[in-house]
Amino acid sequence: MKLFTAALLATALSLPLAGTAAFAATPADALVVAQNIDDIVAIDPAQAYEFTSGELNTNLYDRLVQYDAEDTTVLAPGLATEWVADDAAKTITFTLRDGVTFSSGNPVRPEDVVFSFSRVIKLNKTPAFILTQLGWTPENIADMVTVADGKVVVKYDGDFSSAFVLNVLAARPASVVDEVTVMANEVDGDMGNAWLNTNSAGSGPFVLADYRPAEIIRLTANANYFKGAPAMKTVIIRHVAEAATQQLLLTSGDVDIAKNLTPDQIGSLPADSVKVETFPQAAVHFLSFNQKDEALTPPAVWEAARYLVDYDGMTKSFLAGQMEKHQAFWPKGFPGSYDETPYSLDVEKAKQILADAGIKTPITVTLDVINSTPFTDVAQSLQASFAEAGINFEILPGTGAQVITKYRERTHQAMLLYWGPDFMDPHSNAKAFAYNSNNADDAYAATTTWRNAWAVPQEMNDEVTAALAEPDQAKRNELYVDLQKQVQETSPIVIMFQATYQVAMAKAVNGYVNGATSDFVYYRLVTKQ
Template sequence: MSFLPSCVFSRCVSALLMLLWMTTAHANTPSDQLIIAFKMNNILSLDPAASTGNDIAFVNANLYDMLIELDPEDPTVILPAIASDWEIADDDMSIRFTLRDDINFHSGNPLTAEDVVWSLERVMELNMALATTWKALGYSQENMSQLVSMPSSHEVVIGFPRKLDPKLVLYTLATSPSAFILDKKLVLSHEQENDLGNQWLTTNAAGSGAFILQQWIPQDRIVMTRNEEYWGEVPELSRVAMRNLKESQTMRLMIERGDLDVAIGMSVPDIRALENAEDVDLQTTQRGTLYYVAVSMQNEILADQNVRRAIRGTINYEGVNDSIMSYYGEFHQRPVKLGLPATLPEPMYSLSNEQARSLLAKAGYENGFTTTIRALNESPFINVAINLQSSLQRIGIDAEIITGTGNQIYGAMRDRRFDILVGRGGGGMAPHPDSNLTPLLFNPDNDDAARLTNFQGWRTGYQNERINELILQAVAESDSDVQNRLYGEIQSLYEEDVGALFPFSQMVNTVAVRDEVEGYRDDPAAMTRLRSITKR
């Protein structure tokens, strides 16, 4: 008699169990567990210093804590977390935080001011994607250790490198994935070749959050268990299982049957199919991230302002939002997100085909030209790219669509090797104009060697020194009326200069939630915390 190797046998049994689970009728998921499905394509690392994107922010918000949080019901309200209290200095140049003294990490190590200071310094020392968040505020690897200090074991002072609106610093601490607090002792025990634990944190966690990481299988699942020693209200859920489901229809069928509690990122047809479902609610939350068409100033043709003006005016903004962006985004053409006092009215860009062709002729391209459009091979990006391709063809621009994964599409943008791209970005987590303007427009050094890859301005090669000056002036202004006027001037100047990013929609996130799930509140900053959820 022959036997299968144990590893092969285990995989066969797992596959059989999964097949049975997917193809038979089921009761609802266990009352003390939450089963969530979404696409995990962009989750490449769990390290808070290296991980960008809404998906990983959602995961880490449940494994880690921050100094402060924003109220998901009103993001302008700041709530205590690790810090029980904070005070802005009289000169508006620093903030003193008083930490709770009853918090332990999952390892059992006490959380102290040393962990807070080290976590922030680590972001700058590693100098990975999330360091850009702090660089934009004027912090550097050299000055971070001087500006962030610990007067006592449970006090932290964060000084400012230059005059800054204190609200901007507070919002950054409450919304940026770079501000999660790590267990210094545990992380450094896994350090390899001075990487500050980066390799280990790619697949592990070292937080104090309401849930503990039990398992992560890349592109498959993330499993968390309840932190029984959580310093706040201990969750009622004993387990959270997050599954990678790429097929929207599968997601819809599973949540209809009760095999899932929460489904995130379904396509519009499947969302619409759930509109009248008796046991499923749809939550739609406005987020600050913007969908845009980007053009590269590295491309000699696209660097011509007349060409950019022709393309900007040819985009079918209303048609795209009406036919494609339902449940994905809301019509918006400004680089400052909707709903803020500083946001100017929509410019309503529109050109006739004749006007656009005239602009191309003025630039020397009366016979048009050929180019490429890059877009993720998923909704709504590919759909917008197809619509844009058709619009450009009508004015004589022949554009080939190149699709791929996030690394392939945004990787080309980070390397400044693209022509036209349909993308989404801008941060937009904080209820502050700068949360979009700096990521989208700011470009202090346009040299290829600068590698300011988290700045969309650098990625597109667009640099306007006056806009840079106004952004720095605005973030230093504490008078809201003066600040709003500065932000208005930035938007007007960007419109006149025909910048390299053309926003067409502001992101909304639509989540399907089973009726028996109570307390799920999708967070505008993508920091959806699951600690208060219960199930009937």
């Protein structure tokens, strides 16, 4: 089979992007994926911040605690089998799993955890902010993460619940790397950064065997993985930018999975040989109103807007398979989510709300939108339904960079955008949608509240702070549910949808897991029958 796998790799490298030749089915112990992977800037978990690199990190590395393939909504033991939190002392003590080794054969030691966290802080690359939230700095990290009696002791500085800290430690930059191997490949004091961008040094289910930018990624199974070796001995991810070519390769049997097909292509796949699985995603899509515009400040405008969105019409037509109706800031499927959807299209009710509040119509509002599908389609649907109540949208399409820059400068009127959490803790979104302690123009904050100049009521700010510090997880979840209800009912932000993601694959493929973010993509359980 080794020769067969090698032959497959040679074929994968030589395949034209399009053509008429038919190729043999992929080997039983190899998974071949067609995917656009040109977003990768870095693979080193201390630097990686792109979608595809997040997927790779999850399959190459473990964390002390992690959302794993068996259930991507449950925070589970990873390299740590147990932990004891002391909220008063602001410490969590982790007991490591016995007998776990890195792919190099080196044992996973408490010292590797200390090194990995310290390395992220000292390198200070893009994702370091996730860990520095815990009060860690290059100057104090040696005191904040230590080894005591063979256990890892993590200290944090801030009014955080231990549940929040655990979710931070389940994030990508908290991946544990092999200190011995990494430092053996250090160049000019880079702590192995350059080497880890083309190699791996983890304990995860796979090892990075080959990476060629915008060409191919090859993973090989870690036979000694502590949860058992993956059934797929090899995972080959081919860079195929064109969705039409991905479709061709899938239907001809040259790849097992196609990741980037359009809804039209999904709908035209042959049902006898291909299946499509749909996965809810963490991103929520919303319409928001800038409170710098006096015409958009009356709460009646916000309330009426909630009844002028054709949620069902869009999700059942051009958004089918891409989005589902969701009206709260935390995505469903995770602790603390609020999944009720009380609003639906009701133009007459919206008109009555505006009339009762003395709002004079028509109102003309510019609506900024990214100039690509499905965003422009959503904008046109909103334009049509809002016009029936006398709110006239003038659609201003722009590139993603143009739209987001305008949003950050608070120079828009209405904005159509989406938001995804940086890590899977509800505070990541509560801070974005329900907190704004300083609404001044010079107090920039990367939140939807500040960018829409919404001076959040102090009571809501206080509740966000309280939820972050609440040690009881059940009470904490209740606070986040309450915050979502408040934002849903009384904010200038109209949350409409939660993204979904469709993956097409050969019918023989089973066990592919795609959670709510790219960090939750798993190949470990894949089989082919």
